[in-house]
Amino acid sequence: MKLNMVKALNLALRQEMERDRDVLVLGEDVGVDGGVFRVTEDLQRRFGSQRVIDSPLAEAAIIGASVGMALYGLKPVCEIQFSGFAFQCFHQIENHAARYRQRSQGRFHCAMVVRMPYGGGVRALEHHSESEEQFYAHIPGLKMVIPSGPRNARALLVSAIRDPDPVIFFEAKGLYHAAREEVPDDPEMMPLGRAQIVREGRDLTLISYGAMLRVAREAADTLAQEDGAEAEVIDLLTVAPLDRATLAASVQKTGRAVIIHEAPQSFGPGAEIAASIMERAFLSLEAPIKRVAAYDVPFVGFARERATVPDVPRVLAAARETLAF
Amino acid sequence: MKLNMVKALNLALRQEMERDRDVLVLGEDVGVDGGVFRVTEDLQRRFGSQRVIDSPLAEAAIIGASVGMALYGLKPVCEIQFSGFAFQCFHQIENHAARYRQRSQGRFHCAMVVRMPYGGGVRALEHHSESEEQFYAHIPGLKMVIPSGPRNARALLVSAIRDPDPVIFFEAKGLYHAAREEVPDDPEMMPLGRAQIVREGRDLTLISYGAMLRVAREAADTLAQEDGAEAEVIDLLTVAPLDRATLAASVQKTGRAVIIHEAPQSFGPGAEIAASIMERAFLSLEAPIKRVAAYDVPFVGFARERATVPDVPRVLAAARETLAF
Amino acid sequence: MPRTPLEPRFTIEHLSILDSDGNLDTALEPDLPADELKRLYRAMLLGRRLDERMVRLQRQGRIGTFAPIKGQEASQLGSVSTLRPTDWMVPSFRETAAMIWRGWPIDKLLLFFAGFLEGGQPAPAQHDLGITIPVATQLPHAVGLAYAAQYRGEDAVVMAFFGDGATSEGDFHEAANFAGVWHVPVVFVCQNNQWAISVPLKKQTHSRTIAQKALAYGFPGIQVDGNDVLAVHAASREAVERARAGGGPTLIECVTYRLGVHTTADDPTKYRTDEEVAEWARKDPLTRFTEYLRKKNLLEDGLEAQVDAEIAEAIRRFEATPPPDPLAIFAHAYAELPPDVAAQRRELAERLQAPPPRRADEEHPPAPPMRGQRMTRR
Amino acid sequence: MPRTPLEPRFTIEHLSILDSDGNLDTALEPDLPADELKRLYRAMLLGRRLDERMVRLQRQGRIGTFAPIKGQEASQLGSVSTLRPTDWMVPSFRETAAMIWRGWPIDKLLLFFAGFLEGGQPAPAQHDLGITIPVATQLPHAVGLAYAAQYRGEDAVVMAFFGDGATSEGDFHEAANFAGVWHVPVVFVCQNNQWAISVPLKKQTHSRTIAQKALAYGFPGIQVDGNDVLAVHAASREAVERARAGGGPTLIECVTYRLGVHTTADDPTKYRTDEEVAEWARKDPLTRFTEYLRKKNLLEDGLEAQVDAEIAEAIRRFEATPPPDPLAIFAHAYAELPPDVAAQRRELAERLQAPPPRRADEEHPPAPPMRGQRMTRR
């Protein structure tokens, strides 16, 4: 089937729910409405309103109740309507979901997935366009996953649901309808914590994930055409735990790297990626690792979004500086 | 006066309240009780219960009401009892305190300080021993300050209160009673965003802040005595905005750096510090920048705290590896 | 098991003055001067017409997603009209009519929904917060403002708006509880429009009314017919006066209905029936008030055209807005830009000076609007 | 302004069976077998004696900070004793007596307060969550557990404990609201001990009772004399039975008092009077229940000594705990350690093998206990 990311995610949910009665879905508007982005469309009709729950408007209780369900042995897949509203439940994620296995010394664990649309490019207001992966990546006990296309979104969501630990699952709003991809009928999984080299190259490593992967790929194409430089492009897929080995191996080969993300630059995910590469590939580095990220200012309004979200020209400029270093 | 950090902070609050009627204090147990660590001791008696407010037990409303007060033109200094309970109000900090100036295009701003005790070493339970500075450092619009001793704590708190933007002010519990220092009677300020070189050296830069500064200093002393290596020690004082210039200048001189913090390592503050130094002092670097930080696991229980919080031997090992690289 | 009931018992009252059949309780009828009635009516009409116009602007891509108010005009205007300019108004994201009453220029609102932060800037002397998107998070701000007013010895009252869904959020609860304990001059106006996007009230809370939630905080709650501008006005006036006199907070539940889409990204046919909508359309606050004014002979000829012209003029001003200056993103991030952010600003300035990218397709593709899968019917 | 009161009116009841003067309402007296009464009494006594012992252990530095229960034994045991082992108990941080009733070994609790995570591990078949430190955050978990039980078609009831201060938190509100809407089998037991550290109830909420907060969620709330173990038991049994029968949640407010310190880091003389404490000491739940049992001739000789011996034995087991293995910090962080954390584990393992640091003073200084400035009197 050729599916866009919305349909691919929906397929993953449907098949996992068919496979395992313990999987249930809850969140604001996920039932009758099928989610504001339609990712949970039709699930309530299929599985009933006990399994696909339209919750009251309260994020902390959505996560908190999911924690309780998970402690009982269920596998809630909950949706926070936009990642910008997940700070309301950040304490339940940090205080509890991430810690229950450790706190109870293995007696309990939270096999749960928290899905959230994130990121910009959709002409939306404040809190509907931000990119908050860093906050989750820094919390021990969590996994932080961000797919970049329909097929890996489906496979990673299946893996996240089957993972025995809590997974924060970010879905780039800009990718929901961006492209359709062949997605196999049978459930497919991808290991969490593993990055993918989506383009091989020897001159430079471009590292990205989610919606920014397209920017990295396009920049790589241009570099090949216009500069004769072959960029290796890495799609993280899982931000945390970071696939440090794949990153280091690539930069050991290329000697140069540019990291691209939508989150603000300072104290952002690019910092860990850069620091980690430096630690592991120091002697191979031919140039400082560059970061292309949003500027360190609060939400700018979508009329000016393009001024701050990384785009191909900015990546090209950074890549060329790095190559010329 | 020779004061410990508790008394020094109390002095700052008292003098700022005497100076400016718009400064008020609120939080759980800050009034009659004087705060569970006594930082606000005696303030309610002096300034009355309208200005030193014992709030109900609700962190989001403490911050949210402070935002409202700040929008009106007051300067609330609110206390969150332990930094581990600030995730309850993280949405009010991220959604509002940090953004109001930008959102209202300068019509409003939030001149407010959020004080929180942070960090370990006090034989305390979960959520009473963690180190969460990274979460605030990544939020544009905020400043993140962590003093390392009575005198700079007092001066930085005065600056934070007079700052027109929101400041997150972490106080290391382990330092509250650790030492007394001469603190001048008259209000003293220190610029926010400026790191201090607290020990000069040419062989290696040790970077830290808060309670870990002591560890860095002791390691530096040992390196001098036992290894004949002179470490420069930098006290960040402000984590964000990061004083990149001071860091880069030091490493341009020393060529080597070790960063020490109590927060978990991955995606932690050390990553930004390392990435930033690499960007600015790449050609001076003689060795990969090392990070000595807590391990990436949830709270370990205070019986095992020493296994994960950086200590002098760990810093020495990292420094020696760096020096030998 | 027998027990002792606590006395006095807890009571919540319902207020209705002008019902949907035009019946008027003259004993309760507020004594509003003709001018005031006409001003209220004009504001309700303007709210309605602008709403319709904005839906078209959104469909044409001239503004982004927004939340229409159709059906809620009486709740918004009956309440906000009891404030003085020196009082404070704290909106959520669906108070277009109330915001315009408070002096927000229409073109500024359009600018806001076109993604310009300039649209969110209240005028210097205006005592209003801007639109708050995260549900219920503005309520603690209202309490803080009210505390500050009291602290400064000023007699300002704060009125905060929110929806039925918002009452489920922790911030609603914490704010109401603080308001009760601090006894501050704040009026909580809940527009219970029956739906929070696709979630109906009965899935939102198991309480019979929203008003009774005030019992948890020890201050008065009242339920009013939110499509009855007279009832809303009467209840609000009482609450505002009590607050100003030091009588503390009130929760007002306006029972109303969102006749249109939740936002322009929503398709309400997925979750509610045409019959339900039709039933509430019969209770339209504007029709009811029109009849009331007609009987009083206060309807002005040509008012619709006047209002439409005002809207058209505002849209012209809005459309004349020059393209956004990208560098403005740094203007209000901090009082003083930290050095590293200043460096980012320089980088952007240089990029803006630089020659255009070598190939056209290096540009970002045009951003798709935020949407669900279907477009809406209403 | 006259209005229509909503009918039926809202009522909250108060329940008291055995008062502090020993008066007994025989009509309400629950019909508890002698064995059960004796078991309850023993548990209350054990709670009291252990509490006193733990304060001493803390003063000696053998355990860290903890929250004593003195005065709250009836609230905890009257309620928890109505659960079956297959029901779930969700404590906050002050339920020592209730946790022991549910089967937590005393030495495990001591281990917990000595900073060992092992102390927080419920036994495999035990249906209890562990201690939750962040106030009120356990309440949504209780609702989730109850939902899960219902979803699985199991008849388990969930009982969740919290304090008066906890009712101010957003999580209390959100959890109660979810419970009401989902109509799940959960019993919310609020131990209203009048204080949240130094904040008295009247600064915590402006509502007359905690029980009436249930009105906001549309389920029953009841206030009971929390120092009357019979009343607590009766109200809890009713709530548990209703929940099990599909009747949904209940909020029980146990009016009680914390006779001791908030935690061992607290000095209550800063914020409350000796008179107040003395007045509540006269209402001591243990004295009252002792008298009741004495009249029934159910007091056992030598019970105190028995209980003390049990405590002493547990302390011996606790003190025999081998020193903590540092590597255990990695054992339960994840189901499977990610590679970078595994590398950290290896680093620690190597450090543990390495020779001791060259100089003694390189060691961490002994950690100071967490404290305010003063030590406590009580």
Ligand SMILES: Cc1ncc(C[n+]2csc(CCOP(=O)(O)OP(=O)(O)O)c2C)c(N)n1
């Ligand atoms: C904290 C938060 N969660 C979710 C959303 C997404 N959202 C926007 S409006 C809305 C429904 C609000 O319902 P209600 O409070 O009844 O107001 P109404 O839209 O009906 O005016 C939701 C869920 C949000 N804006 N903020």
Ligand SMILES: Cc1ncc(C[n+]2csc(CCOP(=O)(O)OP(=O)(O)O)c2C)c(N)n1
């Ligand atoms: C979210 C959160 N905020 C603050 C604290 C610190 N704290 C611990 S107990 C307590 C008071 C709790 O009062 P109450 O709910 O009445 O329970 P009690 O201690 O009286 O049993 C506070 C403020 C905390 N543990 N969690």
Ligand SMILES: [Mg+2]
């Ligand atoms: Mg609504």
Ligand SMILES: [Mg+2]
């Ligand atoms: Mg209490």
